[in-house]
Structures are given as C-alpha cells and as structure tokens.
Amino acid sequence: MTRTIILRFRDLVTEEGGTINEHRRLLREFGEVWWGWWADQSEITPKQLFNELQTIIKEQGSFTVYLFDTGMSKFYSATVSRILVAPKGRIPTPNAEDSPDYYHRAKCPAWFLLSTLEEADFSKLMFIHDSFPTREGQDEKLIGQIGEPIKSLKDLKEKNVTLWVVRLEG
Secondary structure: OEEEEEEEEEOOOOOOOHHHHHHHHHHHHHEEEEEEEOOOOOOOOOOHHHHHHHHHHHHHHEEEEEEEEEEOOEEEEEEEEEEEEOOOOEEEEEOOOOOOHHHHEEEEOOOEEEEEEEEEHHHOOEEEEOOHHHHHOOOHHOOOOOOOOOHHHHHHHHOOOOOEEEEEEE
C-alpha cells in the first residue's frame, strides 16, 4: 500500500487541454517542469505532509503524484523530484524558464518539480481516501470518507478540495 497525493486542476487560464500541453512541452524541452499547487483561498497548506513528501524524495529520489483535470475528467501520473513550500502564504515559480507562461504572475503555496507526466487509467487503480489535510477539522462529511474507496472520478470531483491524500492499493 502506497500513500500519495492527488492534485486537482482545471484549465481556467488556458484553452482546453492547455495545462497538460504546456507542461509536457516544457518537460520535453528541459527534462523537468514546475507544477504549481494553486489551492483554494480557504484551504490550509499541509506543511507536515509536504515535509513527509520531501523526506521520501531525499530517501528515494522521487515519488509519484496524480493529477486530476476536473474540467475534462482526465487523470495523470507524474514523477516529482522536488517540492518547494512557501514559508508563509504563497511564493512565485522557482524558475520561470521551465514553468508555463501563465505561472509567471502566479504565486502558489507549493511547487512540484515534475520529471514525467503521463495520462493514467483511473479505472485500473484502486485508491482509498487517507486524509484531507487542506480541510483538516473543517468538514465532517470529508472526515467520514477516510478509509473509503474512491469509486470514480465523479466521486473524487464531488469533494471540494484541491489536494487529496490517498492510499494506492495493489
């Protein structure tokens, strides 16, 4: 059983499919690309979780994260080789050259350096809700989902968070 995260996104500042296309273009060009975790204004930055993920990177060199495009209902896997977390609030992209243009004016609570980005078949993966650290103590309905399987992308989309901690079975 592997513990990981799913990050939610949607093409709000690009054309449909633009977020993934821009990240893949820069990944081909530079071999890595920064992914910003936008987070809703009401979400808490899960610094302890990010510290745990940074420890995994130090020990193993990388970890797999999943990305969920709620606009197109597409699912992706990516390899993360580095995480930068704002000490407080939000920070700009760590490197504008290997970040999509629309990130150049953005500030995010955390940035993930991706070295791979591939479409994934959600139906072949078995995820269990582990925690909702960005809504910790805020939503009893979410807390009741901990330990429950994620049956579909629709089920996932109905949760009002931009970051899920999940366990990948099998």
